[in-house]
Amino acid sequence: LTRTRIEVLAVGDELLTGATSDTNSTFIARELFALGHSLARVTVVGDAPGPLGEAFAEALSRSRILVVTGGLGPTVDDRTKEVIAAYFGDPLVLDPDVLADIERRFSVRGIAMPDTNRKQAYVPRSARRIPNPVGSAPGVHWEREGNDVFLLPGIPAEMQAMMRATVLPAVGRILPAPGLQVATFRTCGVAESVLAQRLESVMARFEDVTWAFYPGAGGVDVRVRRAGGTDIRWIELCDGIRFGIGQHLYSEVPEEPLAEVVRRLLVERGLMLAVAESCTGGLVGARITEVPGSSAVFTGGFVTYANQAKTDWIGVPEDVLKNHGAVSAPVAAAMARGARERAGADIAVSVTGIAGPTGGTAEKPVGLVYIGLAAAGGCWTRRLQLTPNRDLNRTISSQLAIDLVRRFLLGLAVGDPS
């Protein structure tokens, strides 16, 4: 049996006080996933040598490849290299080349190298050095008793550069990956549990597939992975998933934002978009402009938070506000129509709701949101009863408003126009 397990050991007190999140492991995990590998475990420990040494020994005993990040800095609390070298009985020796390189890095900035940085020029005698193209501390690669241990700095830019230049190619040589297929399906407007039900039959038909559901505030991602090539079974699998998800599927590009999909659709059709927002306070516009190039399709928006602003800026009739209330389908429709006209846009989308935590009534509970869309052909509205959590409510509302534009542009069902 060949051991193939890969683990990460992330070292640093700052990770255990909550000063920093361990995003290095996220980066490493993504890069490994794309190579066809999975991380088996991530362990986060502080800088103290005792607990660090214990966690290292445990992780080493479980894994074939161990990537250690953090603790290569110049200060006394950075001791990862010393702890691992001591564990392997590998003496640290001063490397004059590394020392010269560190001194040079300081001198180009017109600073003398502080004495503390000398520490970074000591390298384990029987290990390989990993060049650091970005910073002063080199990494270390030990090959010991069937293990490969890679030690990298904790600073993300340095870690990422060294991962890409040295560690990932080495992983590819040590553990050649099987031919793997990976696909991602991004969805919006459907609960994870409903999605799981819709995919039940395809899940039952493909037992050789690894499934993952990634719920986020913007929707649920479905990811599948399967050994083998793009054979007929793989194509059937992907088609089965597309059929199961239906109109909720907005992208098959990992991490592609919904706003990017909508931007592309607007560019293809040569249309300009405007928005009118109440409870989301600008979040719809902020999300639309998250993607570069949005200026080609987005005129702008009206954050009509006060009723007076709804009337004065985009012409929502006072009697509609009075008769139906600000959170109503007629007001959502009037906001979309008014923003479209005022902005001279082809399409406008609107949001009005009770984001919470207060402001609800029996008839209109906290979490109630109306979204509207106006276009040349008329106006459409949707009533949504969402979470009473203010942040989540606003995030979901803004995503669903943008998704309404996607559905409209694709000619999907959005109901009858008013």
Added chain:
Amino acid sequence: LTRTRIEVLAVGDELLTGATSDTNSTFIARELFALGHSLARVTVVGDAPGPLGEAFAEALSRSRILVVTGGLGPTVDDRTKEVIAAYFGDPLVLDPDVLADIERRFSVRGIAMPDTNRKQAYVPRSARRIPNPVGSAPGVHWEREGNDVFLLPGIPAEMQAMMRATVLPAVGRILPAPGLQVATFRTCGVAESVLAQRLESVMARFEDVTWAFYPGAGGVDVRVRRAGGTDIRWIELCDGIRFGIGQHLYSEVPEEPLAEVVRRLLVERGLMLAVAESCTGGLVGARITEVPGSSAVFTGGFVTYANQAKTDWIGVPEDVLKNHGAVSAPVAAAMARGARERAGADIAVSVTGIAGPTGGTAEKPVGLVYIGLAAAGGCWTRRLQLTPNRDLNRTISSQLAIDLVRRFLLGLAVGDPS
């Protein structure tokens, strides 16, 4: 010897494929710090029962308190509750109350509960339920053989609410912290390294204090912790920190958003605010309205993304746009003035910039942002050269725009009016 070790076990394939970063542990670490505790280790594992069970048993054997996050969802790959219950030999039984609650959550949204969600209504017979005020899955609290195990959902909003309402108070009872003082100082507009320099002398004077710097996109939080009461030394310490931070200090309430500070200042002065945004696309308005009660002080905003919108909606003169370009101090000033007038507000703040990744020139590089403020007494602008990272640039720009309102309302230095 009383065991006092606290660990976190974060469960989820999405953490090991890199789909999500483990920010839950970051949150837990910060909350524990405020209680006077430190996290000893964080372990991240996937959903597969075998490795999950092993990691759980190991973490349990090392710790007094173990917080497990993730794997309580409705789908088949969520198995954390099942794995731990099996480890403890604790049968899962259907809890009719929980089932009714989940069904109710769906019915208010007009949806029938999918069958898969039934799974979430099964609770371990000999454990306590942890109420979930935000979502459908309740948490679990086991007390076994000198260990307390808390199982929480992986969705951050749910995890955080349950941590605060149930787990942290329980931790306080299980491991009473020594008489500790904790203080938080929230800052905006100053780099972490500069802040550390400004606090150097006070750090040198108080050796019995634990310091933590938490850099975030909205600014850096400084947190201090010290054994003892609110004695004269503690008061001296806090005063020394306030003096060192100076005008950059906006709140001493942990997690209080800058928008809440500004909301309160506006309420106290009886003033209404409006915004005009270009590169931030609505983010300033979105942040202002993040806090409940913002409707009392916020009229609304104009997201004038296109130049035409700047001219048509808030009267930015065409020749100013032509002569100075959209990203310039005169345009920022005209946007603020125009929004103030159009909205009938007392104060208006504006943002215009080149958020990137493209659109820069030698004279106006990517990352250049102007913010403006208009009030009865005139108009102020600031030039900011920020990061070329689009997301970060927009987040920092919107925070600094809101901070300009704070500084103005407090009579702090904002330069001469134009």
